[in-house]
Amino acid sequence: MSTTAQSRPRTAHRDLAGSPLLAAARGRRPARLPVWFMRQAGRSLPEYRALREGVPMMKACFDPEMIAEITLQPVRRHGVDAAIFFSDIVVPLVAAGIDVDLVPGTGPVVTEPVRDAAAVRRLPVLEPERLEPVLDGTRLLVERLGETPLIGFAGAPFTLASYLIEGGPSRTWERTKALMHSEPAVWHDLAGRLAEMAVTFLRGQVEAGADAVQLFDSWAGALTLREYREFVLPHSARVLGAIADLDVPRIHFGVGTGEILSAMRDAGADVVGVDWRVPLDEAVRRLTAQGEPVPVVQGNLDPALLHASWPVIEAQVRRIAGEGRAAAAHIFNLGHGVMPNTDPDVLTRVVELVHSLEG
Numbered sequence: 001m002s003t004t005a006q007s008r009p010r011t012a013h014r015d016l017a018g019s020p021l022l023a024a025a026r027g028r029r030p031a032r033l034p035v036w037f038m039r040q041a042g043r044s045l046p047e048y049r050a051l052r053e054g055v056p057m058m059k060a061c062f063d064p065e066m067i068a069e070i071t072l073q074p075v076r077r078h079g080v081d082a083a084i085f086f087s088d089i090v091v092p093l094v095a096a097g098i099d100v101d102l103v104p105g106t107g108p109v110v111t112e113p114v115r116d117a118a119a120v121r122r123l124p125v126l127e128p129e130r131l132e133p134v135l136d137g138t139r140l141l142v143e144r145l146g147e148t149p150l151i152g153f154a155g156a157p158f159t160l161a162s163y164l165i166e167g168g169p170s171r172t173w174e175r176t177k178a179l180m181h182s183e184p185a186v187w188h189d190l191a192g193r194l195a196e197m198a199v200t201f202l203r204g205q206v207e208a209g210a211d212a213v214q215l216f217d218s219w220a221g222a223l224t225l226r227e228y229r230e231f232v233l234p235h236s237a238r239v240l241g242a243i244a245d246l247d248v249p250r251i252h253f254g255v256g257t258g259e260i261l262s263a264m265r266d267a268g269a270d271v272v273g274v275d276w277r278v279p280l281d282e283a284v285r286r287l288t289a290q291g292e293p294v295p296v297v298q299g300n301l302d303p304a305l306l307h308a309s310w311p312v313i314e315a316q317v318r319r320i321a322g323e324g325r326a327a328a329a330h331i332f333n334l335g336h337g338v339m340p341n342t343d344p345d346v347l348t349r350v351v352e353l354v355h356s357l358e359g
């Protein structure tokens, strides 16, 4: 029998009924507040740096043992309520055969940027079996994680497209915005193809055992609400809709999204991740549609404040937990990823504090 992700039944051998994170993601308030950190599996940990010594990022991302071990490191060290799969948003692009590298200190760099209709048409389709080494990592993880749920993830079409079009990281996204406005058909073709890759990546992870997923649209906050609704929302909604049948909670996150929160809600996720710029009680107001249930939120401690003194951090954590009570349920997290120079002991202390608070 073939061992592709598609032919395997969902791994149902884990009993996660007691998971505070999954309860909160489903809109129930668990006894204690759940917490995990975006980019928890990364350069802030000395054991991560030791394991990655001499191993290029992309090699690590296609090595099942590395994937499993790096994902487990922050779970062991901090006692967080979820593991986040060690991978990167560009992994499905690389698996499809697109020439992208992760340059240390820079981020994704694309050898041949995708800037016109011909380049979009040349993009390969992601065949699910190309993800097998990555999904072997997922399978190892679910055997080793015990009662901790695994969050799988993918990059949303806009954030992925911005790297492909710009050719690398950008703070202005001028080529991306120019393309979407000047050549909307080319834009929609590109975003549609990236949505399909995200669906393949997410379905693969869930079928291999992931218990929840997060769609990272990290840079969507660069757009106006009008741009987001016209050029991005249909594609992100397609991704989230195409995994609805898998029945795992779906988290949708971006940075600087205060102006577009209501539209991100409309994309159809179960939980919306909020950065530190909007207090969670205000985010709940913006996310609550007339006649619709109160939303579940995730966030939103400013990762920069992990460098402040402990009394400052403690006060911020308590404030955020209080504001999170406006939501149907709250998953504590940072407003964006852990910075590489963060003291890991501070993260452990934050987990202990959050766990002393009611869900």
Ligand SMILES: Cc1c2[nH]c(c1CCC(=O)O)Cc1[nH]c(c(CCC(=O)O)c1C)Cc1[nH]c(c(CCC(=O)O)c1C)Cc1[nH]c(c(C)c1CCC(=O)O)C2
Residues within 6 Å of the ligand: 037, 038, 039, 040, 041, 042, 043, 052, 057, 084, 085, 086, 087, 088, 089, 090, 102, 103, 104, 105, 106, 107, 108, 153, 159, 216, 218, 337
């Ligand atoms: C935009 C984005 C990327 N990648 C990702 C996003 C969305 C999340 C976000 O908004 O931060 C997602 C991502 N990337 C990585 C994870 C692993 C799981 C985790 O701990 O959260 C996740 C969830 C590992 C990584 N992804 C990357 C590293 C560092 C590579 C290394 O250690 O050599 C890791 C551990 C590289 C990367 N990859 C990307 C960037 C901007 C960078 C940083 C470049 C740098 O400063 O070195 C693209």
